Amino acid sequence: MNPLFPSSLHTILDRHPADLSMMTERMIRFRGDFLREVDDAWADVVKGEALQEEKAKRVGKAAKEATQEMRRMVQEIFPKLGMSILREKNPLNRIYRDLETACHHVSIQAE
Numbered sequence: 001m002n003p004l005f006p007s008s009l010h011t012i013l014d015r016h017p018a019d020l021s022m023m024t025e026r027m028i029r030f031r032g033d034f035l036r037e038v039d040d041a042w043a044d045v046v047k048g049e050a051l052q053e054e055k056a057k058r059v060g061k062a063a064k065e066a067t068q069e070m071r072r073m074v075q076e077i078f079p080k081l082g083m084s085i086l087r088e089k090n091p092l093n094r095i096y097r098d099l100e101t102a103c104h105h106v107s108i109q110a111e
């Protein structure tokens with residue numbers, strides 16, 4: 001079982017192992033890029049230095065890229081989940097809507 005995906009997705013994604021493998025690799029790569037930028041910026045803050053504008057921009061850019069990639073992956077998965085995903089009480093529907101909202105917030109932030 002892949003810890004990066006909710007367990008309720010595994011039944012469906014197990015039918016699409018190539019998709020799952022590709023998405024996992026993409027998710028790990030973008031997540032790693034984002035965390036490296038955060039760690040780099042945070043190291044300066046821990047030393048008592050002010051956050052440099054360039055580092056703040058790199059964190060923002062990495063966050064935006066990771067968010068956009070996660071959104072693309074979810075949009076690839078969504079049609080494979082079947083009609084039950086459309087039910088408002090389906091937890092994956094709620095996760096999808098929350099993700100869309102978060103992506104919009106990240107997308108509209110100033111560069």
